[in-house]
Amino acid sequence: MEKNRMRDRVILILTTLLSVALAGFLCLSALGIYRAGLAARETDPLAWIYTREKVGEALMRLLPLFLLWAAATAVAAALGVRDRNAERAATVPEAAAQMKQARALWEKREQDGPEKRRVTIVRAVVLALAVLLVAVGFLDGSIRDVLVKAVNLCAECIGLG
Amino acid sequence: MAESGVRKSGRPAPRRLVQLYAALLYNAHVRGFIEGKIYTGPAKALCVPGLNCYSCPGAVGACPLGALQNALAGAGHGTGWYVLGMLLLFGITLGRTVCGWLCPMGLLQELLNKLPTPKIRKSRVTRALSWLKYAVLAVMAVAVPLVYGLMHGKPLPAFCKYICPAGTLEGAVGLLSNPANGGLFAQLGALFTNKFVILVLIVLACVFLHRAFCRFLCPLGALYGLFNRFALTGMRVNPGRCTGCGACVRRCPMDVRTVGDRECIACGRCVAVCPEGAITLGCGRLTLQGPALPGVDAAPEVKKPAAGKRAFWLRLAPWVLLAAVLVWVNWPAPAGSQPAGPGAAVETETWESSAPLGHEVGQQLPDFSLTLADGSDFHLAQTRGSIVMINQWATYCGPCVAELPYFEAMVQAHPGLTVLAVHHWLEATPKMADYIRQQGWEGWQVRFALDRQEGSVVELMGGDNVMPRTLVLNRRGEVVFNEQRPMTPEMLEELIRLAEGDGAP
Numbered sequence: 114m115e116k117n118r119m120r121d122r123v124i125l126i127l128t129t130l131l132s133v134a135l136a137g138f139l140c141l142s143a144l145g146i147y148r149a150g151l152a153a154r155e156t157d158p159l160a161w162i163y164t165r166e167k168v169g170e171a172l173m174r175l176l177p178l179f180l181l182w183a184a185a186t187a188v189a190a191a192l193g194v195r196d197r198n199a200e201r202a203a204t205v206p207e208a209a210a211q212m213k214q215a216r217a218l219w220e221k222r223e224q225d226g227p228e229k230r231r232v233t234i235v236r237a238v239v240l241a242l243a244v245l246l247v248a249v250g251f252l253d254g255s256i257r258d259v260l261v262k263a264v265n266l267c268a269e270c271i272g273l274g
Numbered sequence: 275m276a277e278s279g280v281r282k283s284g285r286p287a288p289r290r291l292v293q294l295y296a297a298l299l300y301n302a303h304v305r306g307f308i309e310g311k312i313y314t315g316p317a318k319a320l321c322v323p324g325l326n327c328y329s330c331p332g333a334v335g336a337c338p339l340g341a342l343q344n345a346l347a348g349a350g351h352g353t354g355w356y357v358l359g360m361l362l363l364f365g366i367t368l369g370r371t372v373c374g375w376l377c378p379m380g381l382l383q384e385l386l387n388k389l390p391t392p393k394i395r396k397s398r399v400t401r402a403l404s405w406l407k408y409a410v411l412a413v414m415a416v417a418v419p420l421v422y423g424l425m426h427g428k429p430l431p432a433f434c435k436y437i438c439p440a441g442t443l444e445g446a447v448g449l450l451s452n453p454a455n456g457g458l459f460a461q462l463g464a465l466f467t468n469k470f471v472i473l474v475l476i477v478l479a480c481v482f483l484h485r486a487f488c489r490f491l492c493p494l495g496a497l498y499g500l501f502n503r504f505a506l507t508g509m510r511v512n513p514g515r516c517t518g519c520g521a522c523v524r525r526c527p528m529d530v531r532t533v534g535d536r537e538c539i540a541c542g543r544c545v546a547v548c549p550e551g552a553i554t555l556g557c558g559r560l561t562l563q564g565p566a567l568p569g570v571d572a573a574p575e576v577k578k579p580a581a582g583k584r585a586f587w588l589r590l591a592p593w594v595l596l597a598a599v600l601v602w603v604n605w606p607a608p609a610g611s612q613p614a615g616p617g618a619a620v621e622t623e624t625w626e627s628s629a630p631l632g633h634e635v636g637q638q639l640p641d642f643s644l645t646l647a648d649g650s651d652f653h654l655a656q657t658r659g660s661i662v663m664i665n666q667w668a669t670y671c672g673p674c675v676a677e678l679p680y681f682e683a684m685v686q687a688h689p690g691l692t693v694l695a696v697h698h699w700l701e702a703t704p705k706m707a708d709y710i711r712q713q714g715w716e717g718w719q720v721r722f723a724l725d726r727q728e729g730s731v732v733e734l735m736g737g738d739n740v741m742p743r744t745l746v747l748n749r750r751g752e753v754v755f756n757e758q759r760p761m762t763p764e765m766l767e768e769l770i771r772l773a774e775g776d777g778a779p
Contacts, residue, residue: 124390125390125391125392126392128389128390128391129391129392129482132389132391132478132481133478136474136475136477136478139470139474140470140471140474140475143467143470143471143474144467144471146467147463147464147467150463157768158762158764158765158767158768159755159765159768159769159772161459161460161462162462162463163459163462163463163466164459165456165459168459186389186390189390190390194390195390196390196391196392196393198392198393198395199392199393199395201395202521202524202525203395203396203397203524203525203526204395204397204524205396205520205523205524208520208523208524209518209519209520210520211520211523211531211532212516212518212519212520212522212523212532212533213518213520214532215511215518215531215532215533216511216513216516216518219511219513219516220513220514223513232503232504235504236366236504236506239362239365239366239501239504240363240366240367242359242362243359243360243362243363243366244359244363245359246355246356246358246359246362247355247356247359247360247363248359249355249356249359250354250355250356250357250358250359250360251356253355255345255354255355255356255357256319256356257319258344258345258354258356258670259318259319259321259336259341259344259345259356259357260316260318260319260336261670262328262336262340262341262344262670263318263319263328263333263335263336263337263340263341264312264313264314264315264318264739265668265670265671265698265739265741266312266329266445266449266739266740266741267668267670267671267672267673267674267741268458268461268673268740268741268758269435269461269465269671269672269673269760270329270340270431270434270435270441270672271327271329271434271438271441271442271445271446271449272435272438272441272442272445272446272465272466272468272469272470273445273446273449273450273458273461273462273465273466274435274461274462274463274464274465274466274673274760
């Protein structure tokens with residue numbers, strides 16, 4: 114049991130290090146391509162910063178690390194390694210007090226007829242308003258604005274820029 | 275355990291199945307992944323409840339957050355009542371149940387958190403960080419688009435542009451990974467680098483922290499959280515049974531203070547851990563998930579509908595819907611409904627150049643005519659002997675609007691240069707003239723025109739719905755540059771040099 118616990122800890126540390134390293138190298142690769150591209154732009158303003166080839170080369174450099182990470186993850190999954198601490202209840206000292214407070218409030222609300230009615234009225238009003246606004250949107254053309262934006266790809270809006 | 279998404283029997287928990295179903299339904303345009311093109315059918319007018327980028331090649335609906343930002347920026351001519359109505363509708367009926375059950379980003383985050391690494395549990399720090407998403411909602415999703423739209427008349431969906439990991443992953447990476455979209459690489463620069471780094475950091479955070487993006491950054495979750503108290507669907511506590519032991523709050527992976535508060539995503543984990551069986555997931559008077567019975571699978575079960583024909587149809591309906599959507603959005607359009615190709619706009623003309631007709635570099639762009647915004651006509655053939663820049667733009671495209679002043683500066687600096695700004699055609703965008711007036715561009719030398727549906731100039735340029743695109747012709751009418759990318763003044767100067775060199779006799 115103790116041996117297994119030690120093994121799990123080692124594997125978890127390994128997967129953590131590999132995950133962080135993989136993420137770090139991915140970020141560094143992107144920054145590297147960007148900086149090299151900027152340098153190229155100084156001589157040729159029309160030069161592409163990212164090209165399929167540059168991205169391919171960067172990914173190929175990362176491949177061994179990715180394979181190592183994938184292998185470690187697969188081994189950990191096969192052995193059923195997981196952070197057992199995560200399955201324990203969190204330390205929230207005020208949880209009981211908060212729930213007791215909330216329970217008192219719920220009790221009061223359940224017995225309180227006007228409060229129940231208030232919630233029902235709010236729901237009904239918001240629901241009716243929502244349906245009304247959607248209907249107005251159909252008539253005033255705002256639904257077409259949504260369609261226009263959704264069917265046309267504005268590259269910069271998704272980070273292509 | 276159901277809370278991990280898989281029951282002891284090995285079958286996926288109902289919530290996981292619903293999450294997978296929603297992700298597939300939102301991204302049913304399978305053809306888009308193969309062709310590298312986004313879906314452009316009418317279903318895109320409908321907002322889906324979860325965070326799902328509408329620039330994902332598979333997306334068949336609109337992202338409510340993207341639509342909200344564009345409505346606030348006044349990118350269209352409507353006031354955005356429809357988007358507001360849809361958000362209210364999702365909020366009051368589902369609240370943050372959307373996050374727990376219907377959000378593809380939520381599913382992705384939960385799967386990432388399954389990777390075997392040490393996990394960071396919730397604490398006072400994570401609870402404090404959970405307020406951050408309200409700031410993101412207020413600033414990036416509401417204030418910046420609204421203020422920028424009002425003050426500059428340009429759409430700036432700040433959350434989409436600078437943060438949204440769904441946009442980077444589904445939209446940008448989804449499109450770039452398709453070999454058909456090699457031209458998109460031309461647009462990549464600082465913005466992509468920043469967003470890619472943010473995506474990697476968010477993914478890494480999700481590996482160690484349960485739903486890191488959802489808890490700390492997602493403005494859509496923040497918005498739905500405001501409805502949680504009044505939402506029709508959500509967690510219910512029976513005060514008669516609750517002893518206030520707090521086990522539910524301690525075992526909840528989200529930063530809740532009490533069951534069902536603004537942070538609760540109705541995942542149902544508390545249902546299984548409550549020793550008193552006091553918690554249920556309900557929709558109105560209907561109980562969707564109740565306490566597990568002793569001796570039965572520890573996972574909370576969704577209450578099975580009554581047996582019989584009704585139950586059969588109820589179970590069949592979602593699959594029929596999915597099949598119908600899959601067929602509808604992936605069915606090829608009939609040949610007759612396809613917009614006219616480049617050949618449709620070709621007019622017979624004698625060219626000085628012997629290059630073949632086409633839109634590729636080295637080819638000669640076929641002639642076309644367009645009615646300009648001022649009512650006069652533009653004939654490409656009449657521009658022979660001068661350098662011509664044709665720019666594809668749209669009022670709702672931020673980078674397009676931002677680069678147009680550079681073109682105007684170029685025309686003024688280079689007499690004889692012709693710049694035609696062709697507004698992307700769409701039935702719903704006839705307000706180009708109003709926009710030009712509002713921006714004070716009426717006296718410009720850049721010539722504005724609205725593209726046609728039949729014999730589209732954008733199609734003649736080899737363009738599609740990806741903007742901005744700039745095509746440059748030398749004095750012989752041959753294409754020297756044709757790319758989808760935002761322009762800078764330096765780039766435009768270089769293009770003029772390129773066209774001068776190329777077009778010299």
